[in-house]
Amino acid sequence: MVRVALIAHDDEKPEMIDFVTAYEGILSEFDLVSTGTTGKRIMEETTLDVDRKQSGPLGGDTQIGALVAEDEMDAIVFLRDPLTAQPHEPDISALLRICDVHDVPMATTRTSAEYVVEGVAADAEAE
């Protein structure tokens, strides 16, 4: 099963909902994990089921980073707000870094999210 994390900062949550709605068919085949508020929104507004971790500022990015470190994630969609400083910036940087260390693809924009999700779906299909 393909394992994908879905994370969005507040300004990007509408974009995340739009993205997961458009890709609901593909994403419904995946094991999904999310930070707290993003996951709540996704479950309220789509039929997708996600494993909700803590909200980002309370450690959700760190929990997802731990899954990456344990080789339990195949891809991350992280729609970051590039224009607003976050109180938990060190946690966000740590998640980016651990994805680099383990070569786990991370998409930080809508278009890159489409490529990454389509790519991991195609890989799964080929296996």
Ligand SMILES: O=C(CO)COP(=O)(O)O
């Ligand atoms: O802050 C976040 C990621 O850094 C997202 O957290 P929430 O999904 O709980 O809003």
